[in-house]
Amino acid sequence: MSTITKLVLGVMGQLRPRPAKGDARKSIKLPAPDKRGGLPLMQAIGKRRSSREFATRPLPLPVLSGLLWAAYGVNRRGGGRTAPSALDAQEVDVYVALPDGAYAYDAKTHSLRLVAASDLRRVTGYQDFVDEAPLDLVYVADHSRMRMVPVGQRESYASAAAGAIAQNVYLYAASAGLATVIRAWIDRSAIADALGLTHDQQVLLSQTVGYPKA
Numbered sequence: 001m002s003t004i005t006k007l008v009l010g011v012m013g014q015l016r017p018r019p020a021k022g023d024a025r026k027s028i029k030l031p032a033p034d035k036r037g038g039l040p041l042m043q044a045i046g047k048r049r050s051s052r053e054f055a056t057r058p059l060p061l062p063v064l065s066g067l068l069w070a071a072y073g074v075n076r077r078g079g080g081r082t083a084p085s086a087l088d089a090q091e092v093d094v095y096v097a098l099p100d101g102a103y104a105y106d107a108k109t110h111s112l113r114l115v116a117a118s119d120l121r122r123v124t125g126y127q128d129f130v131d132e133a134p135l136d137l138v139y140v141a142d143h144s145r146m147r148m149v150p151v152g153q154r155e156s157y158a159s160a161a162a163g164a165i166a167q168n169v170y171l172y173a174a175s176a177g178l179a180t181v182i183r184a185w186i187d188r189s190a191i192a193d194a195l196g197l198t199h200d201q202q203v204l205l206s207q208t209v210g211y212p213k214a
Contacts, residue, residue: 003126010126015190017102017118024101028112031062033069038175048170051179054133054210058099063176064135065110067209068094070172071137072165074107081107083164085157091145092161092204095195097121097136102195120194124206125183133210138191139165144200155202162204169207179212 009015038044059067069075072094075082085091094105096112097120103112124136141158149157166182173180188203197203 001122001128001131003128007126010187010190013189015123015187017116017120017123017194020101020117020119021099024114024117026114028061028103030065030068030110030112032110033066033073034062035069038172041171044171044175047174049174050181051212052127052129052181053213054129054179054208055213056132056134057211058134059178059210063178064096066176067169067172067178068096068105068107069110071169072105072107073110079108083161083168085161087146087148089145089149089157091141091143091154091158092165093140093142093201094165095138095140097124097138099134115195118194120191123187123190123194125186125208127183127185130183130206130208133208135209137169137207137209138195139204139207140195140197141202141204142200143202155204158202159204166205166207169209173209177211178209180207180209182207 072081072083096103099119101114102116102120104115106113121136122131124130124138130136139162143154146154169180183206186206191203
């Protein structure tokens with residue numbers, strides 16, 4: 001679907017998911033992430049960049065596992081994560097839009113939980129490339145976990161946390177030979193409706209990930 005068509009549908013409140021491609025699983029247990037491989041940090045930073053052309057090839061489960069653990073996985077005893085959050089509120093949830101459905105990432109069990117048995121990729125952004133890239137991540141703030149933060153500051157706190165998660169994805173992508181781009185030009189209402197979010201939850205950003213287009 002073209003960007004112009006999406007904009008028109010968005011204005012009309014008619015931007016909708018597509019039927020799922022394949023049967024959605026209620027949960028996906030991810031394999032343990034490989035924490036030993038990858039480029040040295042300075043080399044990964046040197047390769048970090050945004051890409052807007054993606055192959056349709058799906059990400060294998062081991063790659064998806066490493067990507068999500070790097071993004072916001074548990075990396076130490078006590079439940080600490082790979083990205084920071086103020087007061088350790090861990091207010092950001094990572095949603096994964098795949099062709100067969102949309103899932104919430106559970107860092108504690110390192111697994112995916114089905115939230116919508118539809119293909120939400122086209123809803124995650126106005127750009128045309130999001131429709132066919134194999135994976136779109138959506139970062140959602142849960143304000144109910146931020147009771148200790150003044151209401152007027154919650155969005156900025158959560159946005160900073162989401163930015164740290166997005167940078168982890170960038171570095172993993174650079175290390176693993178993947179392409180990615182962060183996106184703020186999104187229809188937040190359409191995404192929230194498609195994911196079934198509550199009033200306490202706020203869509204912040206989306207990020208597309210896949211293999212580079214040859």
